[in-house]
Amino acid sequence: MAGHSQFKNIMHRKGRQDAMRSKMFSKLAREITVAAKMGMPDPDMNPRLRLAIQAAKTQSMPKDNIQRAINKAAGNDTENYEEVRYEGYGPGGVAVIVEALTDNRNRSASNVRAAFTKAGGALGETGSVSFMWDRAGEIYYPAAAGDADKVMEAAIEAGAEDIQSDAEGHTIYTAFEDLGEVSKALEATLGEAESVKTIWKPQNSIPVDEDRAQSLMKLIAVLEDDDDVQNVYANFEVDEETMAKLSAA
Secondary structure, three states, X not given: OOHHHHHHHHHHHOOHHXXXXXXXXXXXXXXXXXXXXXXXXXXXXXXXXXXXXXXXXHOOOOHHHHHHHHHHOOOOOOOOOEEEEEEEEOHHHOEEEEEEEEOOHHHHHHHHHHHHHHOOOEEEOOOOOHHHEEEEEEEEEEHHHOOHHHHHHHHHHHOOOEEEEOOOEEEEEEEHHHHXXXXXXXXXXXXXXXXXXXXXXXXXXXXXXXXXXXXXXXXXXXXXXXOOEEEEEEOEEOOHHHHHHHHHO
């Protein structure tokens, strides 16, 4: 499993997601508003909005909050958010992609650059690392959804491209354009997923030791704590022994 997914599991076990719920809701609402503003406010007619709403629901975001975010797109006083992608290298030469929705490109660029520099990395030009990744869909089910064989069978039947299972759960990958169709088919078989989203999937991962992993986790945490940052991806992986040490820390 990729390092960033492992990092997410560690932080989930430590309860960090609960402490960040308000910030997470704010970012989910921003994505819903932008999606609704860029297309139709009807999720049946707007695939991006449909995914944004589904992501919000899986994080238990209240329906009123979701509707307010949709309604905000129709207002004339809404901020004009831009989609910006930053690319660079973190500790150990690990490639990092940062996606942001911002109303101030200078502020976002300054904050992201500062985070990379402090971590001993470097921010590069757009395209400097993304060529090493594929745009894909990712669907996540907790372990309670079923054993690896059951989920794999359902994923293959639904048209998924790959699946990775561990003690925490099941991560199912799809072609970018097939995400909606595959997630709908899986929902009929396995129930509602914990998360459904588009991602950057690394073509190869870089093994890192405990020190590098800790440095990368700090960098990702700083980036994700920024209000403008929506998603962070890093192409590192750690072995089981290192994972155990990080989880116990």
